[in-house]
Amino acid sequence: xxQGVWFSQGRAQKYDATLQVRAQSYVISVEGGELLQxxxxxxxxxxxxxxxxxxxxxxxxxxxxxxxxxxxxDLLQANRNGPGLIHFLESRVAWILLALVITxxxxxxxxRWGVPLASEFIAHxxxxxxxxxxxxxTLSFLDEFTFKPSQLSAAKQNRIRDxxxxxxxxxxxxxxxxxxxxxxxxxxxxxxxIPNALALPSGDIIVTDQFINLSQNQAQIDSVLLHEMxxxxxxxxxxxxxxxxLIGATMVMISGDSNSAVDMGxxxxxxxxxxxxxxxxEYEADAYAFKKMLQAGIDPQAFAKVMQRMQHFMNSKQxxxxxxxxxxxxxxxxxxxxxxIIDYLSxxxxxxxxxxxxxxxxxxxxxxxxxxxxx
Amino acid sequence: MKPLDFGxxxxxxxxIWIVNILLILITLGVYYPWAKVRNQRYFYANxxxxxxxxxxxxxxxxxxxxxxxxxxxxxxxxxxxxxxPIGALGAFLGLSIIIPWVVWRSLxxxxxxxxxxxxxxxxxxxxxxxxxxxxLLPGLLLLCIYGGPSLVLLWLITLPTSIGMEEGLLIATFxxxxxxxxxxxxxxxxxxxxxxxxxxxxxxxxxxxxxLETQKFVKILLKTLGxxxxxxxxxxxxTVFMMVLAGGFPSLLNIFSQDASDILAWLLRHNIExxxxxxxxAFLMATFILVAYFQSQVRQYVFANTVLNGKVNFSSSLxxxxxxxxxxxxxxxxxxxxxxxxPWAKVRxxxxxxKNTLVDVEHxxxxxxxxxxxxxxxxxxxxxxxxxxxxxxxx
Numbered sequence: 001x002x003q004g005v006w007f008s009q010g011r012a013q014k015y016d017a018t019l020q021v022r023a024q025s026y027v028i029s030v031e032g033g034e035l036l037q038x039x040x041x042x043x044x045x046x047x048x049x050x051x052x053x054x055x056x057x058x059x060x061x062x063x064x065x066x067x068x069x070x071x072x073x074d075l076l077q078a079n080r081n082g083p084g085l086i087h088f089l090e091s092r093v094a095w096i097l098l099a100l101v102i103t104x105x106x107x108x109x110x111x112r113w114g115v116p117l118a119s120e121f122i123a124h125x126x127x128x129x130x131x132x133x134x135x136x137x138t139l140s141f142l143d144e145f146t147f148k149p150s151q152l153s154a155a156k157q158n159r160i161r162d163x164x165x166x167x168x169x170x171x172x173x174x175x176x177x178x179x180x181x182x183x184x185x186x187x188x189x190x191x192x193x194i195p196n197a198l199a200l201p202s203g204d205i206i207v208t209d210q211f212i213n214l215s216q217n218q219a220q221i222d223s224v225l226l227h228e229m230x231x232x233x234x235x236x237x238x239x240x241x242x243x244x245x246l247i248g249a250t251m252v253m254i255s256g257d258s259n260s261a262v263d264m265g266x267x268x269x270x271x272x273x274x275x276x277x278x279x280x281x282e283y284e285a286d287a288y289a290f291k292k293m294l295q296a297g298i299d300p301q302a303f304a305k306v307m308q309r310m311q312h313f314m315n316s317k318q319x320x321x322x323x324x325x326x327x328x329x330x331x332x333x334x335x336x337x338x339x340x341i342i343d344y345l346s347x348x349x350x351x352x353x354x355x356x357x358x359x360x361x362x363x364x365x366x367x368x369x370x371x372x373x374x375x
Numbered sequence: 376m377k378p379l380d381f382g383x384x385x386x387x388x389x390x391i392w393i394v395n396i397l398l399i400l401i402t403l404g405v406y407y408p409w410a411k412v413r414n415q416r417y418f419y420a421n422x423x424x425x426x427x428x429x430x431x432x433x434x435x436x437x438x439x440x441x442x443x444x445x446x447x448x449x450x451x452x453x454x455x456x457x458x459x460p461i462g463a464l465g466a467f468l469g470l471s472i473i474i475p476w477v478v479w480r481s482l483x484x485x486x487x488x489x490x491x492x493x494x495x496x497x498x499x500x501x502x503x504x505x506x507x508x509x510x511l512l513p514g515l516l517l518l519c520i521y522g523g524p525s526l527v528l529l530w531l532i533t534l535p536t537s538i539g540m541e542e543g544l545l546i547a548t549f550x551x552x553x554x555x556x557x558x559x560x561x562x563x564x565x566x567x568x569x570x571x572x573x574x575x576x577x578x579x580x581x582x583x584x585x586x587l588e589t590q591k592f593v594k595i596l597l598k599t600l601g602x603x604x605x606x607x608x609x610x611x612x613x614t615v616f617m618m619v620l621a622g623g624f625p626s627l628l629n630i631f632s633q634d635a636s637d638i639l640a641w642l643l644r645h646n647i648e649x650x651x652x653x654x655x656x657a658f659l660m661a662t663f664i665l666v667a668y669f670q671s672q673v674r675q676y677v678f679a680n681t682v683l684n685g686k687v688n689f690s691s692s693l694x695x696x697x698x699x700x701x702x703x704x705x706x707x708x709x710x711x712x713x714x715x716x717x718p719w720a721k722v723r724x725x726x727x728x729x730k731n732t733l734v735d736v737e738h739x740x741x742x743x744x745x746x747x748x749x750x751x752x753x754x755x756x757x758x759x760x761x762x763x764x765x766x767x768x769x770x
Contacts, residue, residue: 007492007493009745010493010494010495010579010744010745011493011494011741011743011744011745012427012491012492012493012494012579012740012741012742012743012744013741013742014427014492014493014741046416047413049391049413049416049417049420050383050387050388050390050391050417050421051387052382052383052416052417052420052421052428053420053428055430063493065493086394086398086413089394089397090390090391090394091390095394096389096390096393096394099393099394099396099397100393100715102397102400103393103396103397103400106400107400110400137460137461141460241454244453245450245453245454248449248453249404249446249449249450249453269714
């Protein structure tokens with residue numbers, strides 16, 4: 001016999017009641033003497049969740065409710081479907097542990113490999129027009145709000161542009177449909193002229209005056225231009241867009257209807273994940289540049305040199321600010337713990353690590369060995 | 376007056392939560408609507424008043440279609456926002472036109488799917504009210520927040536470099552008027568929103584009704600702002616104090632004679648990134664306290680002035696301190712456990728909030744009877760879910 005309460009359809013008043021089952025039929029006796037009976041198959045039983053009150057809806061719309069979940073499960077087990085698969089999973093510790101391990105494992109695997117791989121695949125499956133589309137107004141927007149016209153002489157600009165078109169663009173033999181265009185701009189920020197280079201997915205590459213002034217020779221300029229071409233070839237802008245969207249959707253699903261305090265933690269998490277992707281894009285573009293430099297017979301050491309020069313320049317300008325984060329991101333060797341955390345949130349890898357990579361490539365450039373294929 | 380009670384436990388909910396996440400992952404997201412239903416049912420059914428509990432009646436199947444549309448919609452908006460500045464503006468305008476409808480549908484659906492003691496809730500507010508409350512009024516407030524300062528900036532640009540006494544006074548007056556206007560508009564908006572929602576709720580044949588004054592909201596808001604100024608000042612004093620400790624008094628004098636980037640350089644030279652971290656945490660705590668103060672005060676005021684069917688009264692005993700402590704400890708709990716503590720955080724929140732929600736049950740609830748209402752699709756509910764629309768029906 002199961003103790004519970006009974007409500008007539010849609011009414012708030014509750015009556016004490018008991019439920020009994022005999023073979024395929026049930027009898028509910030309500031306080032006051034009323035008897036309700038019928039076939040067990042006519043009862044709609046809500047799924048079990050934790051130990052909350054169970055509702056058994058009768059065919060006339062009235063409801064028998066009880067917290068004696070185990071008794072109800074036994075009763076249904078004997079007759080029909082049982083407590084349901086989901087509750088089975090929820091109530092076994094072993095399954096919970098397994099769920100925990102699978103969840104954490106697949107979350108890590110998904111963020112580490114799944115999302116980047118999926119984004120890479122989607123980015124390359126989309127037509128090239130998409131690249132032009134997302135870069136559409138970016139340059140004019142930057143021109144209006146960030147850049148100033150270049151102060152470099154037309155002769156110098158033309159010399160670099162010609163070299164770029166004749167020597168570097170042909171290196172990208174797989175992507176002859178890409179139209180690379182080189183732009184020169186000045187970028188002043190907080191009274192300093194910023195050395196930087198950036199690529200738009202359309203193939204527009206922008207270099208700042210200060211970068212050209214800081215570089216000592218053509219090889220150094222080439223190394224950075226090839227790095228930017230790497231971004232274009234790998235469709236990093238598009239990948240980043242897809243990654244952000246995927247992460248955003250996942251976060252919405254996991255956090256669901258959470259409150260603001262939980263949201264803050266989730267937000268911090270997604271920034272860390274997307275910056276991780278962003279740093280991987282930088283390494284990928286670096287690797288592209290190094291390989292093309294070997295192909296063109298330029299020593300990858302040039303990249304290390306120009307990165308260090310930019311870091312040195314930023315350091316001297318910023319009175320020893322340790323954690324500047326432009327393309328030439330300086331980073332000191334010794335960092336307090338907070339500095340390390342900030343690094344993890346940073347979208348660019350430390351200059352130190354990139355310089356090491358460049359030197360490794362430079363080694364095999366000097367030895368003319370094929371060992372670099374492995375890098 | 377009797378308090379509501381939450382009977383769930385953190386570990387019990389953890390098991391439900393982790394299985395939900397597992398199934399969402401395995402099904403690549405398709406399971407989400409069913410997960411949401413189990414989630415909601417757990418929290419509703421564990422909420423009791425005098426042995427009677429709430430119920431959530433929506434099914435996963437009902438939510439699925441709306442969920443798919445919402446996800447596609449979310450992706451499109453997210454992509455358009457990233458494509459270009461104009462696209463972002465378009466997405467913003469598009470969303471502001473759709474959101475009121477979403478809120479309206481979402482309220483109607485989620486209320487109809489909720490019951491207490493076998494009697495369903497309803498929401499009967501009209502669409503026009505939703506557009507006034509969730510588009511027109513917020514739009515005016517935004518215009519005030521962004522339009523006013525831009526106007527001042529534009530005017531400043533046209534002026535000669537040195538500003539005289541007269542212009543300074545004029546700007547100060549304009550800024551003052553603008554702030555007064557913003558405070559009043561925000562209080563007015565909060566009042567109208569609450570009014571629209573609470574008066575639209577029905578429990579069976581019973582009507583919720585509330586009569587609130589903007590003036591009272593202005594008071595709460597001004598007190599919150601006052602508290603904010605107080606806290607900010609103490610953080611500033613504390614920061615300067617720490618700088619003095621770290622670098623000695625002479626360098627403090629130097630700070631005031633140098634420009635901003637030099638101060639930053641000084642901070643980093645003295646290696647007090649740790650101290651900067653402390654300041655950041657202080658700001659976070661301050662935010663929690665301010666939010667907790669505003670929310671608990673508004674809640675007390677609204678509950679005390681809300682009545683169901685002219686005789687059932689409500690009251691909130693939630694205090695600023697307990698809510699602020701809950702927010703801080705939950706934040707830490709989620710952060711330290713890398714998210715795995717979320718179920719405990721949610722259960723703690725439900726327990727505290729419900730314990731401090733009081734209902735006058737003297738007249739009994741037996742007389743309430745479910746009323747018929749037109750069927751609503753779950754579309755609005757799911758879009759609202761995807762865009763994190765806060766409709767504040769949570770008790």
